[in-house]
Amino acid sequence: MEAKLQEIEKRKTYLDEKSLKSWLFTLDHKRIGLMYLFTSLVFFLVGGLFAIIFRTELAFPGKQFISPEVHNILFTLHGALLIFLVIIPLIPSALGNFFLPIMVGARDVAFPRINLLSYWLFFTGAVLLLLSLLFGPIDTGWTFYTPYSANKGLNVFIVSLAIFILGMSSILTGMNFIVTVHKLRAPGLTWGKLPLFVWAIYATSLVQLLATPVLGITLLLLGMENLLGIGFFDPAKGGDPVLFQHLFWFYSHPAVYIMILPAFGVISELVSVHSRKPIFGYWFIAASSLAIAFIGFIVWGHHMFVAGMSPIADIIFSFLTYFVAVPTAVKIFNWTATLYKGKISFTTPMLYALGFISLFLIGGLTGLFLANLGTDIHLHDTYFVVGHFHYVMVGAAVFAFFGALFHWLPKMFGRMYNEKWAKIGWFFNFVGFNLAFFPHFILGIQGMPRRYWDYPAEFQGLHFASTVGAYFIALGALISLAVFIHAMFKGERASDNPWGGKSLEWTIPSPPPTENFEKIPVVEEGPYDFVKH
Amino acid sequence: MWISALLPERASDYAVHVDTAFWITFFLSLIFFVIINFAILVFIIKYRRRKGDEEPGAPISHNTPLEIVWTIIPTILIFVIFWFGFKAYAEIKWMREKPKYEIRITARQWGWTAEYSDGKKLITGTIKDDRFITTKDFQPIIFVPAGEPVQLVLTSQDVIHSFYVPEFRVKYDAIPGRYTKIWFQAKKPGEYEVFCTEYCGAWHSRMPAKVLALPPKQFERFLKLPPDKFNNTLANMPIDSIYAVLNLSDEEFEKWSGAQEKLLLAMSPAERGKLISQRLCQSCHSFDGSQGIGPTWKGLFGSERILADGKRVLADENYIRESILQPGEKIVKGFQPVMPSFQGQLSEEQISDIIEFIKSLK
Numbered sequence: 001m002e003a004k005l006q007e008i009e010k011r012k013t014y015l016d017e018k019s020l021k022s023w024l025f026t027l028d029h030k031r032i033g034l035m036y037l038f039t040s041l042v043f044f045l046v047g048g049l050f051a052i053i054f055r056t057e058l059a060f061p062g063k064q065f066i067s068p069e070v071h072n073i074l075f076t077l078h079g080a081l082l083i084f085l086v087i088i089p090l091i092p093s094a095l096g097n098f099f100l101p102i103m104v105g106a107r108d109v110a111f112p113r114i115n116l117l118s119y120w121l122f123f124t125g126a127v128l129l130l131l132s133l134l135f136g137p138i139d140t141g142w143t144f145y146t147p148y149s150a151n152k153g154l155n156v157f158i159v160s161l162a163i164f165i166l167g168m169s170s171i172l173t174g175m176n177f178i179v180t181v182h183k184l185r186a187p188g189l190t191w192g193k194l195p196l197f198v199w200a201i202y203a204t205s206l207v208q209l210l211a212t213p214v215l216g217i218t219l220l221l222l223g224m225e226n227l228l229g230i231g232f233f234d235p236a237k238g239g240d241p242v243l244f245q246h247l248f249w250f251y252s253h254p255a256v257y258i259m260i261l262p263a264f265g266v267i268s269e270l271v272s273v274h275s276r277k278p279i280f281g282y283w284f285i286a287a288s289s290l291a292i293a294f295i296g297f298i299v300w301g302h303h304m305f306v307a308g309m310s311p312i313a314d315i316i317f318s319f320l321t322y323f324v325a326v327p328t329a330v331k332i333f334n335w336t337a338t339l340y341k342g343k344i345s346f347t348t349p350m351l352y353a354l355g356f357i358s359l360f361l362i363g364g365l366t367g368l369f370l371a372n373l374g375t376d377i378h379l380h381d382t383y384f385v386v387g388h389f390h391y392v393m394v395g396a397a398v399f400a401f402f403g404a405l406f407h408w409l410p411k412m413f414g415r416m417y418n419e420k421w422a423k424i425g426w427f428f429n430f431v432g433f434n435l436a437f438f439p440h441f442i443l444g445i446q447g448m449p450r451r452y453w454d455y456p457a458e459f460q461g462l463h464f465a466s467t468v469g470a471y472f473i474a475l476g477a478l479i480s481l482a483v484f485i486h487a488m489f490k491g492e493r494a495s496d497n498p499w500g501g502k503s504l505e506w507t508i509p510s511p512p513p514t515e516n517f518e519k520i521p522v523v524e525e526g527p528y529d530f531v532k533h
Numbered sequence: 534m535w536i537s538a539l540l541p542e543r544a545s546d547y548a549v550h551v552d553t554a555f556w557i558t559f560f561l562s563l564i565f566f567v568i569i570n571f572a573i574l575v576f577i578i579k580y581r582r583r584k585g586d587e588e589p590g591a592p593i594s595h596n597t598p599l600e601i602v603w604t605i606i607p608t609i610l611i612f613v614i615f616w617f618g619f620k621a622y623a624e625i626k627w628m629r630e631k632p633k634y635e636i637r638i639t640a641r642q643w644g645w646t647a648e649y650s651d652g653k654k655l656i657t658g659t660i661k662d663d664r665f666i667t668t669k670d671f672q673p674i675i676f677v678p679a680g681e682p683v684q685l686v687l688t689s690q691d692v693i694h695s696f697y698v699p700e701f702r703v704k705y706d707a708i709p710g711r712y713t714k715i716w717f718q719a720k721k722p723g724e725y726e727v728f729c730t731e732y733c734g735a736w737h738s739r740m741p742a743k744v745l746a747l748p749p750k751q752f753e754r755f756l757k758l759p760p761d762k763f764n765n766t767l768a769n770m771p772i773d774s775i776y777a778v779l780n781l782s783d784e785e786f787e788k789w790s791g792a793q794e795k796l797l798l799a800m801s802p803a804e805r806g807k808l809i810s811q812r813l814c815q816s817c818h819s820f821d822g823s824q825g826i827g828p829t830w831k832g833l834f835g836s837e838r839i840l841a842d843g844k845r846v847l848a849d850e851n852y853i854r855e856s857i858l859q860p861g862e863k864i865v866k867g868f869q870p871v872m873p874s875f876q877g878q879l880s881e882e883q884i885s886d887i888i889e890f891i892k893s894l895k
Contacts (some may be wrong), residue, residue, distance in 0.1 A: 060665070061665035061666070062663060062664050062665030062666075063663035063664075067735075068735045068736055068737075068738065068739075069735050072732075072734070072735060072737075139734070139735075141732050145692075145693060145731070145732070147691075147692050147693070147709060148692040148693065148732070148733060148734065151869070151871070235708075235709045235710030235711075236709070236710075241693055241708060241709065241710075242708065242711075275580070275590055276582070276589045276590045277589065277590030277591065277592075277593070278592060278593070278594040279594070280593065280594065280595060280596075281594075281595045281596075281600050282594065282595065283595070284595075284600050284604075306695065306704050306705050306706055307693075307706045307708075308705075308706055308708055308711060308713050311622075311626055314622070315619060315622070318615060318618060318619070318622075319615055322611035322612075322614065322615050323611070325607060325611050326604060326607050326608050326611065329565075329603070329604075329607040330600070330603065330604055330607075332569060333569075333600075333603045334600075336569055336572050336573055336576070337596075337599075339572075339573060339576035339577060339580060340576055340580070340591075340593070341580055341590055341591035341593060342576070342580050342590035342591075343580065343581075343582040343586060343588065343589065343590045344576070344577050344580050344581050344582055345581075345582045346577075346581070354573060354577065357569070357573060358570060358573070361565070361566055361569055361570070362566070365562035365565060365566060366562075368558050368561075368562060368611075368614055369555065369558050369559075371615075371618075372554055372555075372558055372614060372615070372617075372618035372621075373615075373618040373619055373621065373622035374550060374551045374554040374555075374617065374618040374619070374620065374621025374622050374624075374625070375551060375554050375555045375558065375618060375621070376618075377551070377621075377622070377625060377702065377703060377704050377705075378551055378555075378699070378702045378703075378704065380704060380730070381695060381697075381704070381730040381731060382730065442539065445539055445540055446539075446540070446541055446699070447541055447697070447699025447700075447726075447728065449697065449728045449729065449730040449738075450730075450732075451732040451737060451738075452737065452738035453735075453736075453737070453738045453739075454665065454666070454738045454739065455738065456665075456666055456667050456668045456670075456671075456726075456741075457665045457666070457667045458667060458668060500589075528594070529592075530589035530590070531589060532587050532588055532589065
């Protein structure tokens with residue numbers, strides 16, 4: 001045993017080089033993945049802190065301690081940071097970068113230099129987004145609806161430039177992953193043997209590549225309107241404010257799938273590995289990822305049922321939107337069926353996966369009310385919508401991220417996390433999340449509009465519950481991140497394959513060597529053909 | 534019943550169709566939610582891994598008939614849900630009969646204006662107050678007859694707002710440079726809150742208004758109110774006084790309006806100006822020297838103003854008048870050109886009253 005441990009200590013890993021330069025200019029996809037991971041986690045904490053501040057304000061009616069102006073800046077930054085700097089890059093750019101090349105049996109992504117460029121574009125965009133605060137903070141909401149955002153001047157221009165640059169990064173990463181999956185698969189690794197995480201990242205990359213340019217163009221137009229006064233969207237200058245909404249949602253609806261598809265991929269891995277059973281309905285899951293990516297492009301109008309579209313457009317968009325429900329339902333059935341006759345371990349990743357299915361189920365089902373022409377008129381722009389997308393973006397996407405983080409932590413750092421504290425963190429996250437966001441559905445049904453600094457005193461009880469839940473989530477997130485940081489430096493040595501996984505990342509040492517594989521493997525078995533462990 | 538407690542009161546004719554769509558979606562969702570969670574619970578208990586068990590789970594990888602069935606069932610159900618949603622939408626969208634009354638609603642940062650065909654015009658202001666508000670603070674400006682269809686023509690004079698009455702289950706954006714239309718028929722007399730549901734800036738949450746659905750007699754009285762005298766006065770009254778006025782007989786009403794007129798005549802121009810300014814101007818211009826979106830009025834009159842282009846002007850009567858009617862002409866340094874024009878919205882008398890009020894703020 002002692003000899004074996006010493007041998008492990010002597011192995012060369014991608015973490016060996018310690019100089020700052022070796023990190024900042026690295027071409028190693030694993031190091032770039034970690035840089036994304038830590039950058040995003042910093043913004044995760046900042047964005048979460050903003051939410052804690054305005055949730056505290058909202059615990060009671062009337063002014064507590066922040067003015068409406070400050071509240072509006074905070075919810076704008078909360079949304080913009082968490083969407084553009086956290087949820088969009090968190091799973092694909094951080095974990096995807098680390099694991100996608102390994103899972104296809106490659107030494108790196110197809111274009112390592114472009115990969116580094118992606119990261120630095122991301123970093124530049126993030127810094128620019130923060131610098132924009134110096135020119136006057138933005139209070140437009142992350143949706144930048146015109147004409148409210150059309151006459152703000154320099155700060156909106158800088159923010160749109162920042163998101164434009166973030167979009168460039170997103171496009172390059174998507175392109176890189178697509179080429180990697182097509183060109184660098186190991187011999188024998190047919191499309192039918194790809195882990196579902198790879199399928200999901202592949203579908204996500206397609207959406208990133210095709211939708212993000214539209215966001216770039218839209219924000220460029222908005223920036224030009226603010227800087228040069230050209231009337232694209234402001235009716236006072238001869239523009240059309242509703243055109244902005246069309247262009248914005250043409251990206252931002254597919255972007256919802258950029259955020260959730262990678263989470264689907266993660267859950268397929270976690271559910272299968274931690275119940276030691278082949279994923280149920282591999283092809284249905286893989287195909288449903290592509291179906292969701294495709295349908296996601298033709299449903300943007302469901303954000304605009306009360307915005308002045310023609311009734312025919314309303315009806316068609318509602319009808320099409322419902323078709324997203326089918327592949328989504330199929331995935332949920334498949335994950336559930338995977339548990340059947342499995343050998344289920346209640347590890348932290350599995351708890352996050354099970355939490356994901358329950359919370360995503362609520363997030364998905366409440367979407368049915370919002371695609372519904374009749375009920376959406378009542379629920380649109382109320383807290384019901386806020387509840388719905390937090391169940392999908394946090395309850396699903398962030399839960400999947402935490403599950404993936406603990407699942408792959410032993411591979412990334414060769415160390416194990418503290419199971420007990422990780423579970424305590426999960427408990428606070430799960431209970432806190434439901435306490436914070438379930439009341440939003442009831443508030444919305446009762447007619448509480450969103451983005452309010454204050455509300456009639458009649459709504460108080462549920463707002464207070466929601467604030468308490470927010471504190472729980474803060475505690476849960478801090479505990480979970482502390483467990484992660486602790487494991488990274490001080491965790492017990494983990495074996496190369498602690499879960500008995502079959503996909504390629506579990507066949508190499510933990511932490512992996514720089515070149516991933518000593519010899520490119522020849523793949524014969526599928527990623528879910530589990531054996532005695 | 535708890536079920537009716539979840540959604541607000543159904544106060545419009547078409548609300549029942551929306552609620553039907555809601556409950557059908559709700560119960561179908563609930564069935565799925567229960568089935569999935571129950572299955573998960575059973576599986577994780579029954580198939581949990583025992584200590585020392587190192588065998589993999591059963592190698593079941595798919596079951597095509599089962600997968601086809603659970604693809605088809607949701608596909609059928611979404612058609613059902615879509616259909617009920619469409620039905621409710623059709624009820625809200627298309628009127629069954631031509632509405633007798635039309636009201637023009639103009640949204641602004643941050644308040645609503647309701648204009649009636651006879652020239653009546655009621656305006657709400659922004660409740661800029663650190664204390665909490667309740668639905669009692671929602672000022673009624675939209676007067677409609679209960680039991681009859683009414684059409685609203687919505688627009689905005691600055692950014693996008695959204696007109697939402699939860700109890701009617703209706704909502705639509707008020708868009709600058711466009712007119713959008715909604716209609717509703719209140720089932721019975723009552724007070725129904727109006728919220729703005731499209732984010733429109735700092736005081737988005739403080740532009741409350743109310744629809745007052747009146748029984749026929751009271752609505753007739755409302756119609757008979759002479760517009761020139763009552764523009765903007767009703768919006769200042771507490772709701773009980775509004776009801777009291779609407780319940781007066783013709784004779785009593787004559788007396789009351791005479792007394793009102795005297796009351797207004799007895800006020801100084803500055804006092805009258807204060808009444809208007811509190812409602813229309815205070816949301817951007819403070820009266821006490823504190824900072825706002827526009828310059829404070831304290832000490833404004835007679836002072837020298839430095840404009841954005843560096844010019845200096847004296848703030849006299851003509852300057853203030855121009856700033857009210859063509860606010861874009863002279864922008865004070867350090868402020869944004871965001872003030873809407875009040876051309877056509879204020880009478881000559883009201884403008885002079887406001888000027889007198891500003892003069893009084895030394």
